[in-house]
Amino acid sequence: MTDTATGEAPARLAAEPARAAPAPRRARLWRGVTPWLFLLVPLALLAVFTYAPIVNMVAYSFTDWDGVSPELRWTGTGNYTELLTRPELFEVFFVSGYYLAASVVQIAVGLYFATVLSFDVRFRTFFKGLLFFPYLINGVAIGFVFLYFFQDGGTLDSVLALFGRHPDHAWLGTPVSANVSLAGVSVWRYTGLSFVLFLGAIQSIPGELYEAAELDGANRWQQFRHIIAPGIRPVLTLSVILSISGSLSAFDIPYIMTGGATGTETFVIQTVKLAFQFNKTGLASAAAVVLLLIILAVTWLQRRLVPDDRVDLV
Amino acid sequence: MHRRTVLALALGAALLASGCTGTGGSAKGARADAPTDPAAVSGTIKVLTQRTDLVQDGTMKKYAAAFNRTYPKVEVEFEALTDYEAEVKIRMNTENYGDVLLIPAVIKKNDYPKFFASLGSTAERARTHRFTGFTDVGGKVYGQSPIGVTPGFVYNKKVWRRAGVTRWPTTPAEFLADLKAIKAKTDAVPYYTNFAAQWPLTSWTYVDGSVGCDTGATTKLATGDPWASGADLRVGDTLLYDIVHQGLAEKDPTTTNWEASKPRLAKGEIATQWLGTWAVIQFQDAARQAGTDPADIGFMPFPAQVDGKFCAVVGPDYNQAVNVHSPHKAAARAWLDWFTDRSGYAADNLAVSPLKDAPLPTVLKPYEDQGVTFIELDDTEGAAVKEIDDQSEIGIYKPDYRQDLVDLARGARKGDLDGFLGGLGERWADARRTVESR
Numbered sequence: 101m102t103d104t105a106t107g108e109a110p111a112r113l114a115a116e117p118a119r120a121a122p123a124p125r126r127a128r129l130w131r132g133v134t135p136w137l138f139l140l141v142p143l144a145l146l147a148v149f150t151y152a153p154i155v156n157m158v159a160y161s162f163t164d165w166d167g168v169s170p171e172l173r174w175t176g177t178g179n180y181t182e183l184l185t186r187p188e189l190f191e192v193f194f195v196s197g198y199y200l201a202a203s204v205v206q207i208a209v210g211l212y213f214a215t216v217l218s219f220d221v222r223f224r225t226f227f228k229g230l231l232f233f234p235y236l237i238n239g240v241a242i243g244f245v246f247l248y249f250f251q252d253g254g255t256l257d258s259v260l261a262l263f264g265r266h267p268d269h270a271w272l273g274t275p276v277s278a279n280v281s282l283a284g285v286s287v288w289r290y291t292g293l294s295f296v297l298f299l300g301a302i303q304s305i306p307g308e309l310y311e312a313a314e315l316d317g318a319n320r321w322q323q324f325r326h327i328i329a330p331g332i333r334p335v336l337t338l339s340v341i342l343s344i345s346g347s348l349s350a351f352d353i354p355y356i357m358t359g360g361a362t363g364t365e366t367f368v369i370q371t372v373k374l375a376f377q378f379n380k381t382g383l384a385s386a387a388a389v390v391l392l393l394i395i396l397a398v399t400w401l402q403r404r405l406v407p408d409d410r411v412d413l414v
Numbered sequence: 415m416h417r418r419t420v421l422a423l424a425l426g427a428a429l430l431a432s433g434c435t436g437t438g439g440s441a442k443g444a445r446a447d448a449p450t451d452p453a454a455v456s457g458t459i460k461v462l463t464q465r466t467d468l469v470q471d472g473t474m475k476k477y478a479a480a481f482n483r484t485y486p487k488v489e490v491e492f493e494a495l496t497d498y499e500a501e502v503k504i505r506m507n508t509e510n511y512g513d514v515l516l517i518p519a520v521i522k523k524n525d526y527p528k529f530f531a532s533l534g535s536t537a538e539r540a541r542t543h544r545f546t547g548f549t550d551v552g553g554k555v556y557g558q559s560p561i562g563v564t565p566g567f568v569y570n571k572k573v574w575r576r577a578g579v580t581r582w583p584t585t586p587a588e589f590l591a592d593l594k595a596i597k598a599k600t601d602a603v604p605y606y607t608n609f610a611a612q613w614p615l616t617s618w619t620y621v622d623g624s625v626g627c628d629t630g631a632t633t634k635l636a637t638g639d640p641w642a643s644g645a646d647l648r649v650g651d652t653l654l655y656d657i658v659h660q661g662l663a664e665k666d667p668t669t670t671n672w673e674a675s676k677p678r679l680a681k682g683e684i685a686t687q688w689l690g691t692w693a694v695i696q697f698q699d700a701a702r703q704a705g706t707d708p709a710d711i712g713f714m715p716f717p718a719q720v721d722g723k724f725c726a727v728v729g730p731d732y733n734q735a736v737n738v739h740s741p742h743k744a745a746a747r748a749w750l751d752w753f754t755d756r757s758g759y760a761a762d763n764l765a766v767s768p769l770k771d772a773p774l775p776t777v778l779k780p781y782e783d784q785g786v787t788f789i790e791l792d793d794t795e796g797a798a799v800k801e802i803d804d805q806s807e808i809g810i811y812k813p814d815y816r817q818d819l820v821d822l823a824r825g826a827r828k829g830d831l832d833g834f835l836g837g838l839g840e841r842w843a844d845a846r847r848t849v850e851s852r
Contacts, residue, residue: 166804168506168520170528247610252666272668274826359612361817362668362826376500377812378804379520 161385167375172382179386189387192365195279195354196347199366202283203343207336209287210294215324218302228299235292243356246285250357275363282354282364289353290346294339301332337406344402345395367391446531446736446743448751456487457742459513459749464498464732477757481749484756488745509739513746516732517549517557519811523797526556530735531743533558533750543754544768545730548793557733560754562766563690564726564778564788565620568697571712573602573685582714582724582784586653589717593662593686602685605657606675609667609820612813617689619810620727621650623791624716627725636795636802640810640842641835647810648835649718651819654688655831658823667820676700680711692731694777695764713777715786724786726778728766798849806845808838 161179165172183189213231217224234242249255250271260267272278305327313323329336351368354360360369371391375384449455461474468474469492478490493512495501502518505511506529521529532554533539539555540546549557577596583589593604608614623631625646634640640647657663664670664684678684680701687693691713698708715724734753736746753759760767764775774782781788803810815838821827822834 166520166522168503168518169522169525247669251669251671254669270666270668273666273824278668358610358668359813359817361609361612361814362821373814374807376503377809377814378807380804380807 157385157388160382161389163382165381166379167381168379175382179383180390182383183386183390189370190367192367192370193348195364195366196350198279198283199286199347199350200344202287203290203347206287206291207294207339207343210291210339211298211336213291214295214298214302215328218299218328219320228295231295232292234289235296237289239289239352240356242285242289243353246281246353247357250281272358272362272364278358278362278364282357285353285357286350290343294343297335297339298332301335302328305331337402340406341399341402344398348395348398349391444527444531444738444743446533446740446747446750448534449744449748452485452748453487455485455744455748457745458489458491459740459742459745460491460493461749462493462495462498462502462512462515464495464516466494466496469494473762477753477759480757481752484752485745485748488742488748490749509737511737513737513740513742514734514749515737517735519800522801523549523551526551526735527554527738529738530556531738531740531747532556533736533747542770544728544766544770544790545733547790548730548796549733549735550793557735558750558754559730559733559768560757561692561731561760561763562728562768563692563731564728564766565617565624565688565690566716566726567686567714568679568689568693569686569712569714570602570679570682570684571710573600573682574712576600577685583717584719584724586649586656586717589653590656590660590662593657594660596685597662600682600685602682603664604662605664605686606670606679606684607654607658607663607667607820608670608672608675608687609817610670611672612817614672614687614689615813615816615820616811618650618654618816619647620690620729621716622646623727623789624725625649625718627720627723627787627789629789629792631727632791632793632799633795635810636798636846639839641839650716651816651835652831653717654816655819655823658820663820663824667824677704680704680706680708682706682710691765691775691777692763713780715781720787724781724784726781726786726788728788728790730768731765801849802842802845805849806841808841808845 160172162174162176163172164175164178213227217227217231221227251257252270256271257267269277271281309327310323313327318326349368350366351372354364354366355369355372358364360366360373365373367387368391371384371387374380374387463469463474465474474492478492481490482488498516499518499520502511502515503520506518506521517526517530526549534555536546536550536553536555539558543558544562545559546555548559549555573596574592577592577599579592579595583592596602596604622635622640623629623646628634628646631646634645635647639645641651642648658667675684675687676697677700679687680697681704694711694713697711701708701711715726718725734750736743736750740746754768760772761775764777766775766778767773778786800811808815818827819834822829822831
């Protein structure tokens with residue numbers, strides 16, 4: 101209906117200039133509204149499934165709700181005071197150190213393979229697929245697979261036995277060994293993601309630059325140092341941010357594999373336990389808000405320290 | 415810029431308003447009375463259950479068909495939930511949580527009348543049924559467990575016999591000596607913790623009552639230190655510690671596998687596990703599948719005696735209840751009663767029947783022969799215990815602190831047993847003070 105009205109406007113404009121005057125205004129109005137109409141559905145979804153839960157969570161963090169009871173009391177900032185006066189709740193962040201160290205390995209390995217595979221290598225596509233594959237597997241499945249992998253006499257022990265080594269080591273047995281093993285699993289899982297991000301960035305660097313560099317007699321290392329590294333800086337920064345926030349909020353792999361036992365409890369596992377084991381939904385919501393703030397702060401700090409400059413290679 | 419902030423604010427306010435809707439609708443005093451005329455009851459009811467296995471293999475359908483012989487006009491639908499506790503907990507924020515369901519542990523006892531319809535007066539029901547005290551609020555019953563379970567050690571008789579043990583150990587020290595004999599004389603793992611599966615460790619809390627043969631054991635948890643010298647939990651936890659500390663448990667607890675542990679015990683690769691009567695039938699099935707003799711699966715009480723007699727606590731499993739919002743309360747009640755009293759579910763699971771006059775299951779025949787005393791714990795303080803437990807974040811019905819205990823025992827955690835249990839006692843006492851001052 102309205103569409104035809106705007107469609108006819110130019111014809112009417114010619115015939116009756118006096119009456120046509122409001123039409124462009126209406127057309128302008130429609131032009132303004134149309135993108136919002138298209139955005140209506142995604143925005144509604146975003147609001148319902150992303151922001152409403154966050155608002156709810158923040159609201160719960162000021163109550164003593166247990167998760168089911170119809171009665172909940174407003175406790176003000178009580179939950180936050182409790183959190184901040186219990187330093188043992190933040191001790192679990194030490195575990196994040198393992199994941200942080202692991203993400204250094206992950207970025208290094210991802211960067212190495214991305215660089216190598218951006219040049220002409222035999223079976224290039226095959227290796228790309230091979231490296232990216234672990235990232236496509238569901239985290240729960242990975243957890244279970246690696247439980248068998250680390251089992252006493254499991255895959256890892258069998259493989260080591262092939263090389264004549266019999267370490268007889270309980271891989272998930274001590275806090276250090278368990279955390280290193282779990283962080284290793286997360287390297288295995290996320291290297292593919294880093295790799296793909298770097299590869300995409302490297303491939304967006306114009307090919308002539310390499311050609312020119314080669315003519316100037318630059319070797320592979322010099323090419324990496326002076327063309328690739330500066331060319332992918334924004335993606336590198338992004339990867340570092342992702343891996344820091346990922347390390348602080350590590351959850352699925354340790355939760356499935358050890359459930360937080362033997363010193364592998366991370367902050368998110370602790371929060372989940374507060375909410376669903378001890379029915380302190382209010383306190384757990386406050387913990388989640390605190391984690392969110394910590395991650396935001398770390399990201400902000402990082403952006404300040406390493407400003408995101410425009411890449412200008414030419 | 416300005417327009418964007420306004421929009422964001424409006425959006426936020428709308429969400430805040432929608433987010434803070436309460437979950438009222440408490441029909442106080444709602445009852446689900448037993449129907450008098452089976453032919454007159456009609457309606458479709460939905461039964462929530464944690465037994466995914468029985469729904470998948472059609473066993474529940476068979477029960478429903480048998481039920482329909484008495485109640486032809488009631489249609490029963492089942493919904494099996496894999497992670498029962500977590501899923502039902504969320505659904506209970508609405509009114510739509512089935513017609514018949516199992517009461518999740520998270521619901522506070524005093525809230526039962528808000529969620530479930532009453533099944534009648536406790537005094538009356540207690541004459542015929544067990545476990546009525548566990549769901550009693552203000553003299554009315556709100557749920558009924560269809561089976562009763564007794565905690566105990568599931569063991570492989572052949573392995574124990576091969577180690578030269580023919581009678582049940584009567585003290586923890588004797589039990590440890592027997593496990594040592596098993597380690598020395600057989601290839602079996604003397605005791606399997608099932609550490610990685612987590613929940614098997616929680617059964618150690620059910621030593622409560624078995625040690626001191628005291629029906630008031632739960633009340634003691636609410637009023638005293640569960641880890642005081644000689645207290646039931648301390649005796650149980652010390653035994654678990656000693657088993658692991660003396661190397662009588664599996665070599666690597668962190669990668670255990672519950673499903674695999676069943677055939678391994680049946681085949682004699684594992685000698686013992688602390689579980690409950692409900693587990694026996696599962697191990698017997700595993701034995702049948704592994705081609706070994708199901709009769710080798712034995713069951714023994716906790717190694718402690720009072721006046722020369724063992725003691726076994728009979729307790730309820732999940733209690734079944736009727737949703738207070740159910741539009742078919744009569745049909746739901748009919749199903750609950752039929753399933754408890756007449757379905758044969760308890761006998762099929764080799765469990766103790768909730769009916770007081772029913773005979774004991776065959777697994778417990780050796781108990782009868784040895785004159786084991788059966789007791790039922792008084793649960794008046796059960797709600798208080800749960801509240802203290804949540805407040806203290808210890809989790810006596812959760813695996814965490816026992817995982818820490820096992821880690822401590824095998825040296826993966828610093829500290830000693832006395833300090834560890836003493837610390838738990840302190841946290842418990844602090845939490846009790848907080849709960850009492852509320």
